[in-house]
Every structure is written in structure tokens, then in C-alpha cells.
Amino acid sequence: MIKRLTAKISDFFYSLPRTLLIDIYRLFIRIRFFNKERLPENKSAILAINHSTDADPLIILSALKKKIYFLAESENFESRLTNFFMRKFANCVPVFKKQHVKNVKSFKELFYLSNKKNVSFGIYPEGVVNKKANFKQFHKGAAYFSYKTKLPIIPIYLHNTRRGPDSKKWIWTNRITRGIISIIANTFRKINIFIGKPIDPIAENIIKGFEDLANGKGYKQIIENIHRALKEEFLELKREADDLFGTAVKNMKASDFEDDTEDIVGEELI
8 A cells, every 4th residue: 555655646747747847848749630520538548649849748748638658669768867858757768779679678568558547649650759840751660569559559640840950960969958949939839739539450351361360470460450440540630731831842652651471479569
């Protein structure tokens, strides 16, 4: 009893900086939602989000008012300062792209959290901040995680964020400085958030033709189907945004994504 109470008090004080930051930032952002009714109420889900600025996590947390755990590259946790910021302010879990054995701990944490009610997970399919107008290659991490947890994927397209210059200067390569500048740059910015149609990993169009989900070969094709549906939904959201706001650079189609041919081993979560 005392141990449980101590843990709750500790969690409260650790989460206080993030709560205060989110509540304050919420006062200074201007959000317009499209198809918000597609967001599940009181249910867990995977939120797949395009990544155009380092302020994305704070924008999403402030706009959705949900408990979200983000998956982020392990490089963002290297120093004590960045680790504290990523864990306590951005609510992130590290994923290792090179030292795969270290992902065991992260995966255990993620699957433990996935069993809780009303918990969402934020994944950036592009893997890195993309300052270009069109999408980068999508990794299959969101599809893999959806398949393993049976949680639906909700595509979320952030439109009209200030991306910042695509520069190699120190000020834009230092993660903390870049994050602070991105947060300030998007303050008072009119940001449009388009919610896509949920992608259910056990929907008929996803598992059609696969009677045994445990089949060694079949599961890869199911993940590929989820992955393809996610890309198509993002293209549709982008078209919707371009039509409404006249921001189209070119008409994208599925073939405009780079080929994503890596094996699915569970490490490609971002």
C-alpha cells in the first residue's frame, strides 16, 4: 500500500513539468481539426503522424489532450539533459536502430503499456523530421506494432506547421535548441490537423485470404497490407488538405514513396 502510494506521488512530480508545459502551450496554439470524430473515445490506439517539425509531439499532446507515448530514436536520449527532456517532457520511449538487443527493454515497456486502457502511442512512419513538402519513405514499424498489439492505427496529418530551414548549421543540428526554436516558431500558428480513417489490423480487407494469422509467411503479407493502407490514407489526407488550402506541390501517388523493402524484424518502429 505504502509502496503504491509512493510510486503514485513520484509519478505525479515527474509528470508535473510535462503537464505544465502542455497546459501553457495549449494557450498559445491555434488548432483546427478535420474529421475529429474518427479519434477513438476511451480506447487505446496507435497514432501515425507525419513529422515536419521538432515541435510535433508537443503540438499533438496539446491538441488531443490524450495520454500518448511516443517512439523516438535512441540518439535523442544520449545525454542526461536530452534523456530527461524526451522522457519527462515529450513522453518518449527509445528505439534503437543499430543496437537491436537494447530494444527488448523498450518493447517490453511498450507491450506492457498497450495492455492499459485509453493509452495511445505516437509513431512517425517517416522516422526523421521531414522538411520537404512530400513524404519520405514510410517504415513498417506502425504496421508491425499494430499487428502485434491488435490496436488500430489512426493516421494524423499535420498541415501548415512551420518546418524551419533545412540547414546544416549547429543551431539546427543541436536537438534541444532545434526543439525550442520549433516550439516558438509554431506558437500562434494556424495548424490544421486531419484525422484519417482508422486502420484495423484484423479488418476483413487486411487479413483477407489468411486463415491462420500465426502463419510464418502470412504475417509479413498482413503487415504489408496494413502498411499499404496507411500510406494510401496519408496520401488521401494530403490531397484533402491541398484541395482545401491550395498547397499542392504535385499530385502524389503510392509509387512516390521510396520502396520500403527491409525485412520485418520489429526494430523498424520509427
